[in-house]
Amino acid sequence: MIDKKKIIDRFISYIKIDTQSDPESKTTPSTEKQWDLARKLAEELAEMGMEEVSIDENAYVMASLPANVSHQVPVIGFISHFDTSPDFNATNINPQIIEDYDGKDIVLNKEHDIVLSSEYFDDLKQYKGQTLITTDGTSLLSADDKAGITEIMTAMQYLLEHPEIPHGKIRVGFTPDEEIGRGAHKFDVKKFGAEWAYTMDGSQIGELEFENFNAAKAVISVRGKGVHPGYAKDKMINSQYIAVDFINSLPRLETPEHTEDRQGFFHLSDMKGAVEETILEYIIRDHDLNQFEARKQMMQDLASEICSQYNSDCIAVEITDQYFNMREKIEPVMHIVNLAEKAMEAVNVKPLLKPIRGGTDGAQLSYMGLPCPNIFAGGHNFHGKYEYVPVESMQKATEVIVKLAELTSEEFKENDL
The missing domain is CATH 3.30.70.360 (Alpha-Beta Plaits)
Known part of the structure; x- marks a missing residue:
C-alpha cells in the first residue's frame, strides 16, 4: 500500500513552489520560477537512486529506473508537467486538508464566503469518507499537474524500495509550459528513448484517455x-x-x-x-x-x-x-491502452475510457513518435479556486504506475517463452 502521509507531504512540497507559466513570454521555460521545481525534482530523483538524471537548458527533467529483469522488455515512460495554469492566482497556495470528508459543502474561505458546494460540484459526493486537499479560496491548487508529478515520483521510490516487483527500464519526464501549449515543443523524444509512455494528467479516478480535440x-x-x-x-x-x-x-x-x-x-x-x-x-x-x-x-x-x-x-x-487528435497514433498500438486498463482493474479501479475535451503533452508527443495515452491524476475543477484532489485517488494513480511497470514486464516475459 502506498503511504498516504508521504503522498500528502510530497504533494504539498510541490504546490508550495509557484510555477505559473506565461503565454506572453518567448522563453522556455516561460517563467524563471519554473526552474525552482525543475531543479528540486532533479535533485530528488538523484537522491532516491534514479539513474541518467538530467535537466536540460529548457528545464526538461528526465531520469531512468533500470530494469531488474533479464528478459527483454520495452522501455516505457511516465510524464507530467510542472508548470501551473496562468488562468488564476498561483502564488502563496495555502492548501486545506479535509479528513474523512462528510459529503457536504466545504467552506474554503469564510471571510470571502467561498464555498465548495457538493450540489454544484456533485463529483464531490463520490469521495465521502476520503481525505481531500482543497484550496483556501484565494488560489488554485495546482493539482494539474503536481498530482501527476507526485504520483510518478512516489511510484519510482516505491519500485526502488521493492526490488521484488519485476519491471523493465522505466523513463520519467517532467516538462515546463504545458498549460500554455508548449510542453512538448522541446521534448527530446530520441533522448527519452521510450517505446511508449503515459502522461499522468487526467482528472477523476479511473480516467483513461487516448483521444483528444x-x-x-x-x-x-x-x-x-x-x-x-x-x-x-x-x-x-x-x-x-x-x-x-x-x-x-x-x-x-x-x-x-x-x-x-x-x-x-x-x-x-x-x-x-x-x-x-x-x-x-x-x-x-x-x-x-x-x-x-x-x-x-x-x-x-x-x-x-x-x-x-x-x-x-x-x-x-x-x-x-x-x-491534433492522438487517436490516429494510438489505435495502431492499442495494446498500450489495454495494459493501462488491466493495471487499473488489478488495483480495483474501474477504467473510464473517455475523450479528452482538451489536450495534453501526450497529444503532441504521439505525433512526435512517442505514443502517449493519458491516465488520471485525481484532481478536479482545475485552474481555479474550487480545485481539489482526493488523496486516495493519488494513491491509486501511484499504484497504477507500479502495476503497469509490473504487467509490462510479465507480458513480454510470456511473449518471449
Whole structure:
C-alpha cells in the first residue's frame, strides 16, 4: 500500500513552489520560477537512486529506473508537467486538508464566503469518507499537474524500495509550459528513448484517455474607420459592431457551455475593441478532423461574407493549428491502452475510457513518435479556486504506475517463452 502521509507531504512540497507559466513570454521555460521545481525534482530523483538524471537548458527533467529483469522488455515512460495554469492566482497556495470528508459543502474561505458546494460540484459526493486537499479560496491548487508529478515520483521510490516487483527500464519526464501549449515543443523524444509512455494528467479516478480535440487558435482582426461622432454620417465604420456581427453569425450553441463528449465548439476567449480596430481571439476544437477543418473554413467564409457586405477588407482571419487528435497514433498500438486498463482493474479501479475535451503533452508527443495515452491524476475543477484532489485517488494513480511497470514486464516475459 502506498503511504498516504508521504503522498500528502510530497504533494504539498510541490504546490508550495509557484510555477505559473506565461503565454506572453518567448522563453522556455516561460517563467524563471519554473526552474525552482525543475531543479528540486532533479535533485530528488538523484537522491532516491534514479539513474541518467538530467535537466536540460529548457528545464526538461528526465531520469531512468533500470530494469531488474533479464528478459527483454520495452522501455516505457511516465510524464507530467510542472508548470501551473496562468488562468488564476498561483502564488502563496495555502492548501486545506479535509479528513474523512462528510459529503457536504466545504467552506474554503469564510471571510470571502467561498464555498465548495457538493450540489454544484456533485463529483464531490463520490469521495465521502476520503481525505481531500482543497484550496483556501484565494488560489488554485495546482493539482494539474503536481498530482501527476507526485504520483510518478512516489511510484519510482516505491519500485526502488521493492526490488521484488519485476519491471523493465522505466523513463520519467517532467516538462515546463504545458498549460500554455508548449510542453512538448522541446521534448527530446530520441533522448527519452521510450517505446511508449503515459502522461499522468487526467482528472477523476479511473480516467483513461487516448483521444483528444484537434485544436486551433484564431485571431480575427476587424478594421473600422474612426470619425468624430458629430460628423460620422456615412463615414464612420465601427469595428466593434462588425465584430458583434461576426460573433453572432457563428453557431450560438456550439460553444463550450453548450457542448459535451465529442461535440466541438468555437470559444471566444478574449476580445479588445475600439472604433478603429477590434481583436477577437477564439479557440476552435473538434474531435473529428473533417469537422475541425470545416470549422476553420466556416470562419474564413464568414469573414469573406461580412467583408462583401461592407465592400471592404474589414476582417482578417489568422488561424494557427495547435495540436491534433492522438487517436490516429494510438489505435495502431492499442495494446498500450489495454495494459493501462488491466493495471487499473488489478488495483480495483474501474477504467473510464473517455475523450479528452482538451489536450495534453501526450497529444503532441504521439505525433512526435512517442505514443502517449493519458491516465488520471485525481484532481478536479482545475485552474481555479474550487480545485481539489482526493488523496486516495493519488494513491491509486501511484499504484497504477507500479502495476503497469509490473504487467509490462510479465507480458513480454510470456511473449518471449
